[in-house]
Amino acid sequence: MPKKQLKNLTEPMYYILLILNSPNHGYGIMQTVEEMTEGHVKIGAGTLYTLLSRFEKEGIIEALPEEDRKKNYVITKRGKELLEEEFQRLNRLVKDGRDILRGGA
Amino acid sequence: MFGKKDRNRNEKSAGAKRQRKRVYWGYSILDYKGMEAYFEKMAGEGWMLEKIGELWATFYRETPKDLQFSIDVFEGSGILTPEETEEAREYRELCEKNGWHFVTSIKELQIFYAPAKENLTPLQTDEELEENLARKKVWRKDFSTSILVFLLTAGLVIFTRIRPAHQMDEYMGNIIYFFYPLMLIPTIIALIRSLLWIRKVKRQGLPEKEVETFFTGRKRQLLINVIATLVLGFLILGIVLDTLYNPHANTLSSLFPALLGITVGTTIRLTIQKIGKKKDDGIKFVIIGFLVMFMILGGFHYYRELQIESGIGDWDPNLIEEIPGDIEAYSMERILDSMGELELKRRTFPVLGQSFAVPKHYAQYETWEVEGRKWEVGIRTYETRSPWVAETIAEGYLDFQMGGILPWLGENWVEMEDLKEAWDVDAFYMTEGYPAILIKQDTHLWIIEGTHRVGEDPIEKMKAPEIERLIEEILGKHHYL
Numbered sequence: 193m194p195k196k197q198l199k200n201l202t203e204p205m206y207y208i209l210l211i212l213n214s215p216n217h218g219y220g221i222m223q224t225v226e227e228m229t230e231g232h233v234k235i236g237a238g239t240l241y242t243l244l245s246r247f248e249k250e251g252i253i254e255a256l257p258e259e260d261r262k263k264n265y266v267i268t269k270r271g272k273e274l275l276e277e278e279f280q281r282l283n284r285l286v287k288d289g290r291d292i293l294r295g296g297a
Numbered sequence: 298m299f300g301k302k303d304r305n306r307n308e309k310s311a312g313a314k315r316q317r318k319r320v321y322w323g324y325s326i327l328d329y330k331g332m333e334a335y336f337e338k339m340a341g342e343g344w345m346l347e348k349i350g351e352l353w354a355t356f357y358r359e360t361p362k363d364l365q366f367s368i369d370v371f372e373g374s375g376i377l378t379p380e381e382t383e384e385a386r387e388y389r390e391l392c393e394k395n396g397w398h399f400v401t402s403i404k405e406l407q408i409f410y411a412p413a414k415e416n417l418t419p420l421q422t423d424e425e426l427e428e429n430l431a432r433k434k435v436w437r438k439d440f441s442t443s444i445l446v447f448l449l450t451a452g453l454v455i456f457t458r459i460r461p462a463h464q465m466d467e468y469m470g471n472i473i474y475f476f477y478p479l480m481l482i483p484t485i486i487a488l489i490r491s492l493l494w495i496r497k498v499k500r501q502g503l504p505e506k507e508v509e510t511f512f513t514g515r516k517r518q519l520l521i522n523v524i525a526t527l528v529l530g531f532l533i534l535g536i537v538l539d540t541l542y543n544p545h546a547n548t549l550s551s552l553f554p555a556l557l558g559i560t561v562g563t564t565i566r567l568t569i570q571k572i573g574k575k576k577d578d579g580i581k582f583v584i585i586g587f588l589v590m591f592m593i594l595g596g597f598h599y600y601r602e603l604q605i606e607s608g609i610g611d612w613d614p615n616l617i618e619e620i621p622g623d624i625e626a627y628s629m630e631r632i633l634d635s636m637g638e639l640e641l642k643r644r645t646f647p648v649l650g651q652s653f654a655v656p657k658h659y660a661q662y663e664t665w666e667v668e669g670r671k672w673e674v675g676i677r678t679y680e681t682r683s684p685w686v687a688e689t690i691a692e693g694y695l696d697f698q699m700g701g702i703l704p705w706l707g708e709n710w711v712e713m714e715d716l717k718e719a720w721d722v723d724a725f726y727m728t729e730g731y732p733a734i735l736i737k738q739d740t741h742l743w744i745i746e747g748t749h750r751v752g753e754d755p756i757e758k759m760k761a762p763e764i765e766r767l768i769e770e771i772l773g774k775h776h777y778l
Contacts, residue, residue: 204423218391237392238369238420242430245372245384263387 201278204235208243209275212253212267218244221265247271316358322349323518324511325487326435327494329368329406330504331511336366336410338508346410349403363413367397369420370427370434374405376566377580379573392420404570405434428503432495440491447484454478462693465686466650466658466679467546469535475653476531483521490517543650553597561590617644640666654686655679674747676771680740684723687742691724691735694744698728710735720772736768743771 201209207225216224218240225233235243244265247253252271256264267275324332336346341363344356369392373384380402389399389407396417397409411417421427457464457474464470497504504510539548565586569579643664651658657680665672681687700707709729717725724737733746745767 202423218387219394222391222395234418234422236418236420236422237388237395237397238371239422239426241388241391242372242426243423 200281201274203233204239205243206275206278207233208235208240208247209252209267209271209278212265212271215256215264215266217262217264317347318344318356318358319353320356321519322352322354323515323522325439325490325514325518326405327439327490328511328514328518329370329435330506331508331514333366333368334506334508335511336408337364337413340364340366340410346400346408348401349408364410365413365415365417366408366410367420369407369409370405370430371402371407372430372434373576374434375579376438377569377583378576379578380404380570381574382576383574384576395420405438424502428498431503432498436491436495436498440488440495443484443487443491447481447488450477450480450484454481460693460696462690462696465681465690465693466652466655467535467543467548468538468652469532469546469548471652471654472531472535476528479524480528483524486517486521543648543652545648546650550597550601554594557590557593561586614643617641618646621646642666642671649677653682655681655690672747674745674767676767677744677746678771679742681742682740684739687737687740688723691726691737691742694735695726698733708733720768722772734764734768736771738772745771 204225207228208221211221211224211228218237222235222237222240225235244253248255248265251268252274253265254268256266258264339346339356340359341361343359343361345359345362346366347355347357349355371385371388373382373388374380385402385407392407392409393399396411396415397420398411400408400410402408409420421430453473454477457470457477461474464474494504536548536552539546565582568586569582573579573582641663643662645662647660647662649658649660658678660675660677662675663673679687679690681690695710698708699710710726710733711729713725713727716727717723720736722736722738724735726735727733733744736743736745745764747764
């Protein structure tokens with residue numbers, strides 16, 4: 193059975209990929225997400241680990257050589273395309289929302 | 298001042314003195330959410346989880362604490378993946394940094410705790426992802442194991458019912474036929490449980506963390522394990538009885554490949570999970586395990602060949618055994634008396650299988666020589682518990698003799714209605730070519746096989762006066778032909 197391809201990113205997925213535009217490790221990602229969203233988005237350690245393995249398997253991110261027993265990850269070209277698509281989708285959502293809710297302001 | 302070594306020893310002895318408690322750990326992996334609640338309850342009562350083994354969970358005495366437990370399904374786990382990989386270390390470190398302390402792991406499950414008052418980010422924050430993980434790693438494994446065990450059990454039960462005769466004259470066979478079907482109960486319970494679990498998850502999501510779920514789950518699992526242990530106990534009893542009373546059956550050596558497979562399989566699994574360090578170690582251990590298994594099987598096969606060869610060497614053409622006092626074997630000597638100048642060349646009373654269904658099963662084989670020609674007769678007697686057993690064995694014997702699904706390879710046996718009536722028995726069969734007779738009366742079954750010196754037609758041969766005398770001896774009746 194072929195695996196379901198990622199269509200839309202969830203909030204945690206979006207933030208993980210966003211942060212991995214520069215190399216980072218598991219705990220670093222968690223802290224950055226929390227700081228960036230002022231605690232609105234929290235990612236559990238289990239969820240983060242599952243997402244990182246899944247992204248790595250699908251070629252969305254890649255692992256860099258270990259430093260101080262820490263595994264660093266960085267987004268791949270494919271991952272960047274996916275993130276860009278999501279960014280544009282979100283922009284469209286905001287634009288449509290603004291048109292109706294704020295009268296185009 | 299203590300040196301480092303002394304300090305270690307002191308810590309160790311303090312650890313050893315700790316009061317410990319072992320709890321029977323028959324549980325289904327599907328109840329892992331209930332387990333969290335159980336560990337919290339135990340910690341509240343002053344028992345902290347230490348480790349979980351195949352059969353027991355060990356707890357140690359602590360001051361009662363209000364803790365929260367979280368059992369996480371690890372993405373990087375699998376049947377062929379060691380528990381202590383670099384990935385697992387990294388993942389646990391990540392959890393530790395978030396305030397979750399690692400306790401122990403068992404197969405797919407990683408167990409963590411934290412003080413109850415701490416408001417920590419849960420290990421899993423995405424419900425859908427968590428559900429997928431549980432379905433993929435927990436349910437799929439549970440379901441595939443349940444269905445495999447069910448199919449194997451049902452297969453064996455059906456197979457022994459197609460050919461029940463093979464199960465009648467050995468203890469192990471009796472137990473497989475009469476008690477093994479009990480194994481269908483636990484396998485069906487496990488299968489239904491697996492299907493109900495996934496249906497519930499599809500409708501309501503993952504189960505809640507409730508200690509009741511754990512206790513109900515454990516009771517269900519206890520029932521499953523009690524029945525399985527009972528059947529296993531019966532099977533062991535069968536092996537012991539066959540070893541004592543049916544040494545020719547060689548139950549142990551026929552079970553050897555299966556026992557070897559189970560032992561090697563379990564060793565491979567435990568070695569991978571407990572000793573392996575890298576993800577690829579699994580495949581390496583499986584290959585080594587299979588090589589070891591094939592080497593042992595090869596050696597075993599060679600040993601059996603040697604045994605058979607030495608057995609053939611021991612065959613004595615002039616062996617004349619005394620009639621054993623403990624069996625009522627029919628002595629053909631009495632028939633010989635009326636047959637003139639015959640010389641007894643060989644006589645044996647081989648030990649044949651006995652069981653609950655067939656308490657007595659014995660035979661007598663004799664060879665005589667007359668005018669340079671050999672004359673051989675064998676009588677096999679089954680004294681069974683019920684007419685059904687006698688009939689089952691008779692049917693099985695005839696089916697085997699007639700070639701089963703390959704009838705052109707078998708002998709043709711004919712039911713002799715006139716002889717059946719004449720001797721007043723339940724069944725009377727004869728072969729067309731090879732001279733043999735099968736007689737069944739009530740709980741008794743006799744199979745007479747032999748070669749004869751008179752007549753050309755085989756059925757005519759069987760009606761030879763000495764055979765009629767033989768049947769007369771066996772049945773204790775006079776013939777009416």
